[in-house]
Amino acid sequence: MSNVIIITGAAQRLGLHCALTLNQAGYRVIATYRSEKPGLSRLRQAGIECFQLDVTNSVALADFIRHIFTQTNELRALIHNASDWHADASSQNNPDLDIAADSAIFDAMHAVHAKAPYILNRALAPLLAKSALAGDIIHLTDFVASVGSAKHMAYAASKAALTNLTLSFARALAPKVKVNAIAPALLMFNQHDDDAYKAKALNKSLLQIEPGASELSNTVLYLLQSRYLTGKIIELDGGRALNLP
């Protein structure tokens, strides 16, 4: 039975915690990372294979796919965590609209959040289908995929694309592969977030907490043990959608 799980963007924060949690749960984790980060030493100390990969580089992606086929003939799960959280360019409402900047951000957001999962899912689906238990694909989307974002339009649109890919791949790969998305709102602040930002962000949800990385890792473990969830968007948002005026 396969216990190999791939997680992308696992050098820090939520992905790092999830990779370590899966390793401790007995899975053989293959963690991809874009740039060298302090967290990688923790992964390596745990015996986790760390593979340098910019998922927006098609040549590197093809090399990674070939590498996976040499490492295993089955996959238990593929977790698309890699992400860049770019705000839109400041050129909006500006007569000198910087189309180049808008184009670059739009392309970058869709490359990492939609194109890479599309390519990896299609290439690795045969290995996921061989898993004795149903294989799992998990997409990390975002609450804003369902409501939009005034300042992160390209980011939100790309996460909405990933949300829709969840539905398509669930239909295409059933019954041997389950495909679900986890749509967090605030799980973990960034180091640069100041107190005013944190207070405003906490206020957006009903539960008004920053739950931390374990909230995601526990949800991943739940999806892996489920036998009857596919095509679902698990909203980890503290009731934010109900926090209405």
Ligand SMILES: NC(=O)C1=CN([C@@H]2O[C@H](COP(=O)(O)OP(=O)(O)OC[C@H]3O[C@@H](n4cnc5c(N)ncnc54)[C@H](OP(=O)(O)O)[C@@H]3O)[C@@H](O)[C@H]2O)C=CC1
């Ligand atoms: N933190 C939160 O509260 C929330 C998180 N999410 C989602 O959860 C997931 C994890 O969030 P979080 O841990 O905060 O994310 P981070 O932004 O802290 O980390 C994302 C990781 O993805 C990597 N990455 C970015 N672009 C690429 C690429 N082109 N190829 C390979 N790797 C790449 C980054 O590498 P590098 O270090 O080189 O930049 C980084 O290590 C993301 O998908 C995010 O959108 C959604 C809502 C809320």
Ligand SMILES: Nc1nc2c(c(=O)[nH]1)N=C([C@H](O)[C@@H](O)CO)CN2
């Ligand atoms: N790749 C990332 N995506 C997101 C992040 C992040 O740090 N990296 N953070 C958020 C925020 O938590 C936001 O939801 C509220 O501050 C969203 N996406």
